Amino acid sequence: MKKIYLVLGTLGLFSALIAGSCSSSKETVISDKEKAAFHQKEADTVKIANDATEYEIIIIEPGFNFWLESIARPRNYYSQEFLESRNQIFVTNYNQRVMQPMRYDPNLYEQQINYDFHTDYGYEVNYKLYNYFIYFQRKYNQRLGPFVPRI
Template identity: 65%
Template structure:
């Protein structure tokens, strides 16, 4: 009898915890009208992610990303380079795993692998823009590339 009561209490507690955690996720992923307008934009201005000192470059042609980066994303200098590098390592790993699984993940979203080596210093600008592209991508396409919510 005690075992059944304990099980019921545990189930109720887990259910309440699930409801609370789901509610907070919805709140954190709220997308403003301004951001939604940027997502709907068909402006295809390319964003070059490069660092002249290190000679690494990524070119992103994603409708709305340039405008989002200029108007919605946190400004350069907001994050430290070590924060950006740590997040990018995780996000690139998850991205590349999805590219390799087109039967599971939409191959129209995950087309090409990203060559990002952890031991290389790509510089602040490359890390900043790559990280912000991942945030933009996750918010626009309602994807989760890591264990944390893609917040601004």
């Protein structure tokens, strides 16, 4: 069985990035419940393994599992096509930032994501990858695409 691992996560906690504010009209509003997820210290590991698709995603990020279960849109809210199209944008921009450690924080952008745009990873992998990117952007005040990361 062939496996491709997508391991994501940040080792350091950068609460200073959360404290920064923006005066733009497209400011991201973070609820108290979401802030609680961002400030969790215990490491969460989210693993999705599907023998049918032979792909696996492992996300190690404090608070992500709590955020995914309590804040994120429920499964089947988005179509798989929507998730795939957004993941293409997010992965491309994320990987570009990994390759520029002098410009982007290498503690946030640690390693490239091996995501093949022509492979059908299935709904669950795309759902969790998409939501990780939303979580990541909201927690660390980053923008990986032309749109504001919303829930």
